[in-house]
Amino acid sequence: MFGRRPAARRALVDTKPNWLHRGLAVLAVSALGVGVAGSVALTGSAQSSSATPATAQPSVVTDVVPGVKVPDAFDARSTSVTRGNARPPVAAATAAGRLSAHAAEAEASAAESAASSGEQVADPQAIEARAEALAATASSIEKQDDTLVAKRKKAIAAAKARATKGCVPVVGGYTIAARFGDVGAWARYHTGFDFSAPIGTGLRAPTAGVVMNAGPGPASGWAGNYVVIKQADGTQVLMAHMSRVSVEVGQKVSPCDSVGAVGQTGRAFGPHMHFEVYPKGIEPGDVYKAVDPLPWLTKMHIKP
Ligand SMILES: [Zn+2]
Incomplete structure (x- = not known):
């Protein structure tokens, strides 16, 4: 009973990678020129959940097995162009769909992380407020510096005055x-x-x-x-x-x-x-x- 939930969860998690693997398998299979029916079936299953509209091919070729006579429709294609070149429209479409989906996903996650890591950074008012605070701090430091310079000047002047200004040596009247x-x-x-x-x-x-x-x-x-x-x-x-x-x-x-x-x-x-x-x-x-x-x-x- 308890073991089922994790398994189910794993199956859900594994969905995306399986898609990717399947897509890659489609490309690999078609490139090798093996099992047309299998590749089409895989493509069809992959396409069913993608945004790209599915072609009519799956219904035509589901029963085709290696060694069996290839339907005319495939013959016509194979004679005019190479199989590798004939495939791309479907494969590229699904690949592009996945890529764009991945890109959208990446964008969304980037936006999410930006939002979570620093809302203030993205807020122009916050940036302005921070800049103002920094400016105020700088101004305050400058003022302190001026004060210190003034104090130092005063101390030097006082020291000079002491060196030349004496003191009546007798306390009180004389x-x-x-x-x-x-x-x-x-x-x-x-x-x-x-x-x-x-x-x-x-x-x-x-x-x-x-x-x-x-x-x-x-x-x-x-x-x-x-x-x-x-x-x-x-x-x-x-x-x-x-x-x-x-x-x-x-x-x-x-x-x-x-x-x-x-x-x-x-x-x-x-x-x-x-x-x-x-x-x-x-x-x-x-x-x-x-x-x-x-x-x-x-x-x-x-x-x-
Ligand atoms: Zn005397």
Whole structure:
């Protein structure tokens, strides 16, 4: 009972291939010139289900067997043309019918697979929508790129500004108690600027650079605890008499970074931060080689 269904199904499935085989057999048989009746019978059976109208031949030749006298109708044909040439009208018709049927089938299956694999691809509106989405994405990326370029430019400008824009070294209020070149309490003249402020007042790096001295050093005899910062261009600034130092030698600092506090260490007559500027190549502490800090402060946009 259960075995029948698959068999029946197989028979259905096998229908088409059998047709094809039969068609091929017709061609082969007629080409070999064997069994006219058999070939016609096969052709007839094949034609019965094809679109091509059947000829009257099958009814005429069904009883013909090899060796039996061939009817006049066949004789006439065989004498005027070869059998191979006489057959094609029928064979070609059925073959063409099958080919066109196959072509239609292939077309249908292609259309079906196209429809199932990507309806959106075939839909012009979907394509347009997708193109618009892509364009929007591209535009967004372009904008982001512009933003990044702008940010980078800004960062570079800020870095340049930092390199040339200094920071007032004293947090909060102060007074300039003495300027460069002042004479009076000093051996020859005053070698820097005195920022007068209470002890403990915060001190900041006036420029970006590397800390060369932090606390006691070669100039401590007069400078007490002092900080030296070397700029990239080789200029060094010195901050003297500090009560507290919060940086270390070798440390990189940016403008306004905290470096310590105002004091009265070393030779000082009151709480203040003595500030000096040394050109490139001059050892800080060699006080009479220090230059007037004012041009440097002005260049760094620091108003003392
Ligand atoms: Zn001073």
